[in-house]
Amino acid sequence: MTNPLIEAKNLRKYFKTPGGVLHAVEDVSFQIDSCRTLGVVGESGCGKSTLGRTVLRLHEATAGEVWFQGENILKYNRKKMRDVHKNMQMIFQDPYSSLDPRMSVYNIIAEPVNEICRKSYSKQEAEEKIRQIMELCGLPLRYANRYPHELDGGRRQRVGLARAMVVEPRFIVCDEPVSALDVSIQAQILNLLMDLQEQRGLAYMFITHDLCVVRHISDEIMVMYMGQVVEYASKEELFNHPLHPYTKALLSAIPTTDLSRRSRIRYTLQGEVASPVNPSPGCRFAPRCPYAEERCKGSCRLRKVAPKHYVACHQFE
Known part of the structure; x- marks a missing residue:
């Protein structure tokens, strides 16, 4: 049995604040194989982006392990991480703020080549690669000397994608890469990502709050709530047999034009969101859960309830 391309084990990321310690990512574990996409979903502030940045060591992990191609990269020094980043890249959420406004499109795409692969290519080879x-x-060469403010959102996102792809990575964290785009441009970018994955055998961590998008592009889906994973399953299993009350609430909020489905059960959430700063032990979803019991105040970890289906809920013990 081959090892996964990338695997996280009990990953944690805490931030110190004036009010205490913010638990942004808490004991998150997952694995992604080549040519596979892990969708990460949850509401804003649940730790999705922090998780992606921690996996790439843009944030240093508080605890845990990140294994890439069989080695724990959290033990690498800066020089060795520079080599690793050739194989691990990120597409950022905002295609405008993530691009240097003082650099042309050509120079933005060329920067990773110059910084990471400067010894691998001659000047002519680098120019041809760009x-x-x-x-x-999908960026015509006539845009090479333009600047980010001269492009629309779709083309700016294509620049961000080209910048990530130019060093030929094996793993890419896609941090809500289509959330700022209109629907037609979203479809173009998603199809481009899927085509590139098929051509190059890429692995993606696709972070989004849009369940329709994650259903289109993902193979497995991980649902996060306040820094913790509450459900992890294949795409088909999660959409057909959601188990966690939070997952059910997310799925029931998807708009539909199918009149036959409008009578389906709607799950609405009540109560206040607990604070991620110095959180109490137990299930963090309990204050909003209609099935909360006294035992929910105790430890609640992911448990396997079906093949490739894990849920963190005492209902399924």
């Missing part, structure tokens, strides 16, 4: 990746990502 032209090829621009064409692959």
Whole structure:
């Protein structure tokens, strides 16, 4: 049995605040194989983006392990991480703020080549590689000397994608890459990501709050709530047999034009969101859960309830 391309084990990321310790990511574990996509969903502030940045060591983990190609990269020094980042890249959520407004499109895409792969290519080879990746990502060469403010949102996101792809990574964290785009441009970017995955055998962690998008692109889905994983399953299993009350609430909020489904049960959440700063032990969803019991104040960890289906809820013990 082959090892997964990337695997996280009990990953934690805490931030110190004036009010205490913010538990942004708490004991998160997952694995992703080549040519597979893990969708990470949850409401704003649940720790999705922090998780992606911690996996890439843009944030240093508080505890846990991140294994890439069989080695724990959290033990690497800065020089060794520089080599690793050739194989691990990120597409950021905002295609405007993530691009340097003082650099042309060509220079933005060329920067990773110059910084990470400077010894791998001659000047001519680097120029040819940049032209090829621009064409692959749907960016005509006439945009090479333009600046981010001269492009629309879709083309700016293509620049961000080209910047990530130019060093030929094996794993990409896609942090809500289509949330700022209109529907037609979303479809173009998603199809481009899927085509590139098929051509190059890429693994994606696709972070989003849009369940329709994650259903389209993901193979497995991980649902997060306040820094913790509450459910982890294959795409088909999660949408057909959701178990956690929070997952059910998320799925029931998806708009539909199917009149036959409008009579389906709607799960609405009540109560206040607990604070992630110095959280109490137990299930963090309990204050909003209609099934909360006294035992929910105790430890609640992910448990396997079906093949490739895990849930953190005392109902399924």
